[in-house]
Amino acid sequence: GGSVSGGQIAGKYPDDLTAEGLLNVGRGRMIPTTPWDAVFQGIATWLGVPDSDLDKVCPNIGNFDASYLFDPNNLFDSLPPPAPTGSPTATTLPTSARTHQPTKVIQSSIPTNSISINPSHGPSITKSSPPSAKKYPSISPSLFASWRPSHQPSQVTNSPTSTLSESPSLRPSHQPSRATNSPTSALSESPSSRPSYKPSQATSLPSKESSNPPSSIPSHKPSDITSSPSSAMFVRITKFSSEEKYYSNNKKWQTKLTFVLKDTENTKIKQAIISISYIYGSNTKTKTCISKSSGKCLIKLNKFSAATIESIGIIVDTIKTPDEHNYNPELNTKRDNCPLFSQTCPIITIEKPQ
Secondary structure, three states, X not given: OOOEOOOOOOOOXXXXXXXXXOOEEEOOEEOOOOOHHHHHHHHHHHOOOOHHHHHHHOOOHHXXXXXXXXXXXXXXXXXXXOOOOOOOOOOOOOOOOOOOOOOOOOOOOOOOOOOOOOOOOOOOOOXXXXXXXXXXXXXXXXXXXXXXXXXXXXXXOOOOOOOOOOOOOOOOOOOOOOOOOOOOOOOOOOOOOOOOOOOOOOOOOOOOOOOOOOOOOOOOOOOOOOOOOOOOOEXXXXXXXXXXEEEOOOOEEXXXXXXXXXXXXXXXXXXXXXXXXXEEOOEEEEEEEEOOOOOEEEEEOOOEEOOOOOEEEEEEEEEEOOOOOEEOHHHOOEOOOOEEOOOOEOOEEEEOOO
C-alpha cells in the first residue's frame, strides 16, 4: 500500500444524503455514481496490465465515458514500468563437466547457415604475386586480394555506348544515364510510371492582381464552405417524459418512458438502441428500445405494487447508433439546470401516481 495516494476521495461524494436526495432509493440505499470498472482499471494498470488487455480485465469498461473512470496517476504515487517481454529461450545449456580432449573442428566445403565460433582459415603466410609490370593492366580483376595498392586506376575495357540497352547492365556505368525522351510540355492524362527529373508545371499561375476587397454589405445567400464538416458527432437526449397509470383493481401502477434522440446537428436519430436500468425496492432490472425515424424510443416498465413501491429510479446505461456516434450525456435536455442522466444528475426518480 505504499504507492497508494491516500487521503482523498475518488469519485463524486453525494450532495444530499437525506431521504429526499436524488441518489436515495429508500431504506438507506444509495445509487452509486462511480462504476467498479473505474477502480479496477486503476488497479489493473498499477499491476502492469497493458491498455490493450484492459477490456478483458474490465469487460464493462466500454459502457462508460472516460470521465467516469479514474486516472491511475491520481490513485497511485508511482506506476511500475511496463512488464518485460517473455524471457528468451536458450537452445542448449552449458555443461558443468570439463571435457578431456579439445573439440575437433571439422571443416566443410559447404557453407552452413549457423555462425561459426572458430575462424574458417588462418591468415596466409605466402604473399600474393606482385602486381603485373605490363604497361596495360589486366582486363579481368584478380581473384586474390593484393597486399599493395595499385598505382593506377583501373580501366574499363569497353567505353559506354551511345545506344541505350533494353535491360539494365550488370556493370556500373561511369556516366549518368540519359533519358530516352525529353519531357514534353503537354500534360499527360495519366501519371507516368517513371519519375520526372524536372518539377511539375502548374496548369495556371496565380494571378498577380489582388482580388476585390470584402463587401461591407452582408450576402443574402450562405457562403459555400469547401471544408467538410467536423467528424466529432455526438448523440443526445433532447426530450424525456414519463407517463404513470394506476390500476385500482389490483392496486398496481405502471410507467411509460419516452426518449427523443438527436445529434449535435439536430438531426433525428433512428435505429438507435437505448439501454436503461430501473431500480425499485431491492431489485434492479434492464430494458432496451429502438428509436424510430422520428427519433422517439418508448419503454414500458413492469407493474409495481402500490403498497410496497413508492418510487423507482431510472438510469441510462448506453446509447448505440448505427453510425457509431458517441453518446454525450452532458448535452442532454436539462431539468433544474442539470443535464438529465449526466454525471451530475445520473438518476431520475419517478413517484407512483396519487
